[in-house]
Amino acid sequence: MRTDLENKGLSAASYRFAIVVSRWNSHITSKLLSGARRALAESNAAAVDIFEVPGAFELPIASLKAAQTATYDAVIALGTVIRGETVHFDLVAENAARGITEASLKTGVPILFGVLAVENVDQANDRSGDSDDNAGYTAAVSAIEMAAVLADISSENSARSSSAK
Numbered sequence: 001m002r003t004d005l006e007n008k009g010l011s012a013a014s015y016r017f018a019i020v021v022s023r024w025n026s027h028i029t030s031k032l033l034s035g036a037r038r039a040l041a042e043s044n045a046a047a048v049d050i051f052e053v054p055g056a057f058e059l060p061i062a063s064l065k066a067a068q069t070a071t072y073d074a075v076i077a078l079g080t081v082i083r084g085e086t087v088h089f090d091l092v093a094e095n096a097a098r099g100i101t102e103a104s105l106k107t108g109v110p111i112l113f114g115v116l117a118v119e120n121v122d123q124a125n126d127r128s129g130d131s132d133d134n135a136g137y138t139a140a141v142s143a144i145e146m147a148a149v150l151a152d153i154s155s156e157n158s159a160r161s162s163s164a165k
Contacts (some may be wrong), residue, residue, distance in 0.1 A: 027056030060099025114139030
């Protein structure tokens, strides 16, 4: 799947973003971060702040805190969990996904799930390359779109409230 910002006409010029990125598996997450930064730069994001956490398990709490500041229009959570020989993979991947979802629903701020849960390093490399299929890039594109959608919904509600008076 190729995501093209120009074809969508997306602009992030009025939106602020936080990127929360895991240092664990940094040989992969650094490439996810590069992809996210590229997508936001291509769309002229107003501001991007980056926060590092130790691992994917810590992404939900940092994403929640970023969303609670009311500073950001969207938060992008980036991490990589590679299957090993124990159930640790399942616990980390599942709880990262659940925690990020809960944080987004609790705050009403879109928190995009850019966490790779892969079987091996080759799969991680495939999803973190220089193309627009980079999971960080696609998470950032989704963050831009969600910021715009929620802004539109808020505008519609404000317009309806004003016309009802």
